[in-house]
Amino acid sequence: MFDILIKNGLVVDGSGTPGYLADVALKDGQIVGIGPGLAGDAHHVVEARGRVVAPGFIDPHTHFDVQLLWDGAAKPALEHGITSIVPGNCSLSLAPLRAGDRASVVGMFQQIEEMPPEAFTQAFDWTWEDFAGYRAALEKNLAINVAPLVGHSVIRLWVMGAEAARRAATPDEIAAMGDLLGECLDAGAVGLSTSFVDVDENGRPVPSRFAAFEELDGLCAVLGEFGRMLQIVPEFYDVDLTIARIDQLAELSVKHGIPTTLSPVFDSLATPDNAPRALARIAEQFARGARVWPQMQTRPIDISFSLLRPSLFFARLPRWVRILRLPLAERLAVLTDPETLEKMVADAGPDGGLRYMGDLIVRGGDRAPEAMVGRTLGEIAVERGETPARALISLSLEHDLDIAFLAANRGHDATDRIGPMLANPLVHIGASDGGAHLASFATYGDTGYLFSEYVRKSGSMSLEAAVKKITADTAEIWGLKDRGRLREGWAGDVVVFDAETIARGEERPVFDMPGDGMRYVRDAIGIDTVVVNGQVAWTAGAYTDVAAGAICALN
Amino acid sequence: MTRLTEPSEAVIVGAEIAAGHDGEAELVVRVRHENGVIATLTLDRDTGLRLMAGSGGGGLEALVGQSWRRILAETVFGGS
Numbered sequence: 300m301f302d303i304l305i306k307n308g309l310v311v312d313g314s315g316t317p318g319y320l321a322d323v324a325l326k327d328g329q330i331v332g333i334g335p336g337l338a339g340d341a342h343h344v345v346e347a348r349g350r351v352v353a354p355g356f357i358d359p360h361t362h363f364d365v366q367l368l369w370d371g372a373a374k375p376a377l378e379h380g381i382t383s384i385v386p387g388n389c390s391l392s393l394a395p396l397r398a399g400d401r402a403s404v405v406g407m408f409q410q411i412e413e414m415p416p417e418a419f420t421q422a423f424d425w426t427w428e429d430f431a432g433y434r435a436a437l438e439k440n441l442a443i444n445v446a447p448l449v450g451h452s453v454i455r456l457w458v459m460g461a462e463a464a465r466r467a468a469t470p471d472e473i474a475a476m477g478d479l480l481g482e483c484l485d486a487g488a489v490g491l492s493t494s495f496v497d498v499d500e501n502g503r504p505v506p507s508r509f510a511a512f513e514e515l516d517g518l519c520a521v522l523g524e525f526g527r528m529l530q531i532v533p534e535f536y537d538v539d540l541t542i543a544r545i546d547q548l549a550e551l552s553v554k555h556g557i558p559t560t561l562s563p564v565f566d567s568l569a570t571p572d573n574a575p576r577a578l579a580r581i582a583e584q585f586a587r588g589a590r591v592w593p594q595m596q597t598r599p600i601d602i603s604f605s606l607l608r609p610s611l612f613f614a615r616l617p618r619w620v621r622i623l624r625l626p627l628a629e630r631l632a633v634l635t636d637p638e639t640l641e642k643m644v645a646d647a648g649p650d651g652g653l654r655y656m657g658d659l660i661v662r663g664g665d666r667a668p669e670a671m672v673g674r675t676l677g678e679i680a681v682e683r684g685e686t687p688a689r690a691l692i693s694l695s696l697e698h699d700l701d702i703a704f705l706a707a708n709r710g711h712d713a714t715d716r717i718g719p720m721l722a723n724p725l726v727h728i729g730a731s732d733g734g735a736h737l738a739s740f741a742t743y744g745d746t747g748y749l750f751s752e753y754v755r756k757s758g759s760m761s762l763e764a765a766v767k768k769i770t771a772d773t774a775e776i777w778g779l780k781d782r783g784r785l786r787e788g789w790a791g792d793v794v795v796f797d798a799e800t801i802a803r804g805e806e807r808p809v810f811d812m813p814g815d816g817m818r819y820v821r822d823a824i825g826i827d828t829v830v831v832n833g834q835v836a837w838t839a840g841a842y843t844d845v846a847a848g849a850i851c852a853l854n
Numbered sequence: 855m856t857r858l859t860e861p862s863e864a865v866i867v868g869a870e871i872a873a874g875h876d877g878e879a880e881l882v883v884r885v886r887h888e889n890g891v892i893a894t895l896t897l898d899r900d901t902g903l904r905l906m907a908g909s910g911g912g913g914l915e916a917l918v919g920q921s922w923r924r925i926l927a928e929t930v931f932g933g934s
Binding site for chain 2: 535536537538539563565567569570572573600601602603604609610611612614615616617620621624706709710711736739740
């Protein structure tokens with residue numbers, strides 16, 4: 300008797316080879332059979348005719364560290380077909396962390412992930428200090444599999460206290476950090492994350508940025524003993540610095556025999572040479588034996604703003620920038636001055652800002668009237684009998700400036716350029732930032748977008764190649780044991796989806812964070828069933844009450 | 855604002871808006887260095903706004919021809 304029998308699906312097993320019609324049987328958390336017409340009864344039968352049956356997707360760059368403590372499914376990641384996630388990126392994790400250092404790390408989480416403060420005071424009991432304790436807290440209610448990184452910033456904090464954010468470490472401190480990292484790796488950490496970019500809530504560099512190279516080298520020596528991953532956030536605002544980091548990662552990879560990954564790497568038509576240059580250097584370094592995996596996201600980048608803060612979106616309209624930089628009270632006074640308003644509208648162009656602002660979308664999640672959410676400023680302006688520029692200002696004033704607008708697809712959006720990059724065997728699809736940037740944009744649905752944009756629309760990848768990219772390739776890069784493929788004896792992580800419809804839904808605001816905090820999410824489209832470790836976690840549009848997730852075993 | 859365009863000085867030769875990783879609009883600046891090399895640098899919101907203010911408060915076009923190092927010193931590192 301099987302636990303689950305998935306019948307008649309197109310099995311795309313993660314290997315990249317052509318799909319084939321077969322059944323998939325699961326029992327005791329594992330795949331126990333793959334083949335046509337499998338004989339035997341099952342407690343639960345999934346009819347998958349006309350559907351793809353694939354390994355569960357793996358997201359290698361998330362920030363679900365906190366959310367997992369009250370939501371073991373990392374919603375809505377799981378319903379998008381993701382069965383394993385890597386949290387703890389960008390130098391930041393919730394362990395090891397002394398109780399006295401919690402406040403400073405909470406500030407970093409609020410800055411980097413936009414996590415509301417109530418998440419840390421209302422949503423879980425903070426009982427641990429060491430990594431093993433955090434792991435135990437996670438394991439109580441996991442519905443998704445987790446391969447957690449340990450953050451360099453918190454390791455520094457543990458060893459150096461407040462000095463962690465002031466100076467380089469001494470040799471003794473580096474040795475102590477190495478010992479601590481070893482304990483974390485023993486407790487199941489998949490690797491170490493560090494950042495050369497991030498800042499805390501006060502705009503100060505996070506502790507990892509005070510490390511000298513000797514410190515990173517020492518920590519990588521420990522990673523080398525375990526064969527584990529180093530993840531970094533490079534100076535992605537400057538491609539020459541990014542390339543220098545690629546070279547540095549290559550040195551560390553070769554010297555210590557470790558895999559490394561950098562994220563994000565993304566394409567922009569404003570800097571069209573940057574991503575190709577970075578990828579060319581990656582290829583050179585792979586050719587000499589280094590493992591330096593650049594993570595590239597699938598989704599385009601949107602720009603969002605409100606008039607509560609100045610935005611460079613208006614950089615072509617200097618009067619707007621000057622006014623929006625004024626203190627709030629002064630800004631409101633100037634915006635309500637009819638003469639100034641006329642000048643601002645005139646600045647927007649003879650079309651009243653139609654070309655510049657007409658396709659802005661009212662996002663919601665703030666004071667925007669529900670009826671306007673998701674609609675373009677151009678449409679709303681016509682309804683109001685105003686030009687788009689005037690409508691943007693008047694709408695904002697009517698709602699205390701608390702209306703967010705979205706300029707969609709303004710970066711990393713040239714499908715014909717990005718498709719071949721994503722298909723490049725040396726490019727690691729990731730960098731979703733799942734669970735972060737909560738109030739800025741939705742970090743969910745990148746896998747659906749991979750299929751809708753790069754398999755169906757552009758044909759940059761075959762179905763099988765796309766599945767391999769986000770399953771077997773990811774598991775192999777990160778050393779996740781027995782995951783990422785449909786193979787007998789391997790973990791029963793399976794997603795059943797419709798290849799013709801799989802996609803990401805529209806971005807929408809929800810108020811489901813602790814303290815009724817708002818975040819933007821996207822619903823899954825085309826996903827029928829998600830199985831984690833042999834148990835159905837999501838099906839027919841709803842989560843089950845099963846919590847079969849686990850901390851990932853490593854090779 | 856005086857424009858400094860001596861060939862021995864790094865100057866801004868172009869600027870445009872780009873979408874940043876964090877959903878903010880950013881400023882991509884192209885700088886021609888003293889050795890003739892043109893490099894691009896992406897500035898985050900706060901830095902970009904300070905740069906624009908420090909260049910006389912004009913639009914993107916007003917940045918072109920400005921001394922790169924002077925603006926950096928006076929607005930970005932000087933924190934105006």
